[in-house]
Amino acid sequence: MAARPVRLDDVRRAQRTLAGVAQRTALEPSRHLSRLVGAPVRLKCENLQRTGSFKVRGAYVRIAGLSAGERAAGVVAASTGNHGQGVALAASLLGVRATVFMPEEAQLPKLAATRGYGAQVRVCGQGLDEALAAAREYARAAGAVFIHPFDHPDVIAGQGTVGLEILEQCPRAGTVVMGVGGGGLVAGVAVAVKALRPDVRIVGVQAAGAAAYPPSLAAGHPVTVEAPVTMAEHPGGAAGELTFRIVEELVDEVRTVSEDELSSALLLCLERAKLVVEPAGASPVAALLADPAAFRDAAGGTGEGGEAGGGREGRPVVAVLSGGNVDALVLQRVLRHGMAAAGRYLSLRLLLTDRPGALAALLEVLSAAGANVVDVSHVRTDPRLGLTEAEVEVHLETAGPEHCAAVRAALRAAGYPVMS
Known part of the structure; x- marks a missing residue:
């Protein structure tokens, strides 16, 4: 194997170069994610870095x-x-x-x-x-x-300073998980962390619609994903030559997450952590939400207090929130998508008897069930309907999956046939 293009000394030099320029971003605990994973979870807030990203x-x-x-x-x-x-x-x-x-x-x-x-x-x-x-x-x-966005030794070394900060702020970190685009961040962090703490597990996360690294690692060389489709900002669906070599050598695993998981993670960051994070920046949180047991197995422990023990047991999982630059309109769409993925929206089609007051009666049932009606579409003229039938499509805001089930049950109890 060719010599690794970036070493720990390069990252340390980069840290000295960045003194007074890059902010030392906060490392914040997340009680919600800690309970979910079963080990302490910390959020490295690069979304609060100058320019809004690492x-x-x-x-x-x-x-x-x-x-x-x-x-x-x-x-x-x-x-x-x-x-x-x-x-x-x-x-x-x-x-x-x-x-x-x-x-x-x-x-x-x-x-x-x-x-x-x-x-x-x-x-x-x-x-x-x-x-x-x-x-x-x-x-x-x-x-x-x-200036290449990721595939240059100086760029990789600069991004690696995130890893040095993590070990300074959380010396007992057991797992570091972060989003992967072209690989500059995960490669740099892996160089820094593995040199100082080879026992720390490094996990990369990519949006499934632009995931170049899993096929690249399987093939043993960089592979380009043609026409990548994802809400996450990405560098063209490609792995870099230099970053690939580092990821192949030092990164323990690269996982993928769906668009639903990304939007749910962004919603969680906003509601629970009070942090505005762009979809790519929320990808490590998406991985924790999608498969908490995978990180529990790696970290062990049972919550915020359990940081003792051998191996990685009981040691924190650090999730790097790599960026917070998201357009307000995109944020609105993603949050709506995240709410739907989390069971906070419910769309139903129902059959009514076409008579005066029928729609008002339906809305009374929905109101009594605590559902907030966002939109109603009333169809009377579809040839599929009988002479005395009307079809209503309703879009509702709910409190979550259990509330959705309760709304459906209330409709059934009131005698409304739910078509979908």
Whole structure:
């Protein structure tokens, strides 16, 4: 195997470079997740980092390492948001001109924030791959330095400073779980943590619709996922050459989560932890929610107090919330999706006798059951219906799965046939 491209000393140098630049983000306990997993769970809040994600760490270390001539030529990047903001701020702090290519699908707040940090933003392409190609071509033509979002030793080392902070803040950590895009964060954290504490389990998490690492690890080389589809920000569904080598060597497991699990995790972060987290940033929480036993087996213990014992038993699970940059409209849609996934929305189609007052009587039953009616659709003219029948579709807000079952039971008891 070729020499690993990043070592602990590189991460320590990056930490010194970032002194006074990157914030030492909080490590917050989560009682709810601790009860669920059966071991202490801590949330590493990189969503509260400058620019709203960990990306500024790697970007600053990369640009700070450029020669005077390279800095004078400027830097260029491609991003759907977080990497671009990190490059823009880092370049501004170092007095370097930055140009960031962003695809047409990029969220407007991320475009505005990238410009606000001082970068020139060029919008082009239908996706990140096209923006990346345009950025590389611009770098060649202008002689600027291309700042890769994850696949460069300096970027990986900068992201690895998250791992150093975790061990400083939580010396007895037993498992560290974080989202994986191209792999810069998980690779850097793995380098730092495994060098100092090889017994700590490192788990990466990817959205199933853009999961390049599981097939890459199975194949033994980077594999690209064609047309990745997920609500989570992703780097084109690809594993990096350098990051893949580190992940293959040092990361214990890469898991996948569904869109329902991502949206439920985002909702939990907002309601329980009072933290705004973007879908990709919530992926480690999604993994804990989807399979708490997998982390219980790794960590052992029974709650906040049990941090003693051998191996990883009773030691905390640290979940890295990697970013909090989410557009308000996207947040609204994701929260609605998360509420549906958590059983907080109920949609039903029912048959009524088509007579005056029938709909009002139905609404009285729903009100008595404590369901909040969001929307009602009343159909009388469908040829599938009898002359005296009407179909009603109702969308309800509920308190959860048990309440949904109670609402259905109340409708059945009142004699309403529920079609779906």
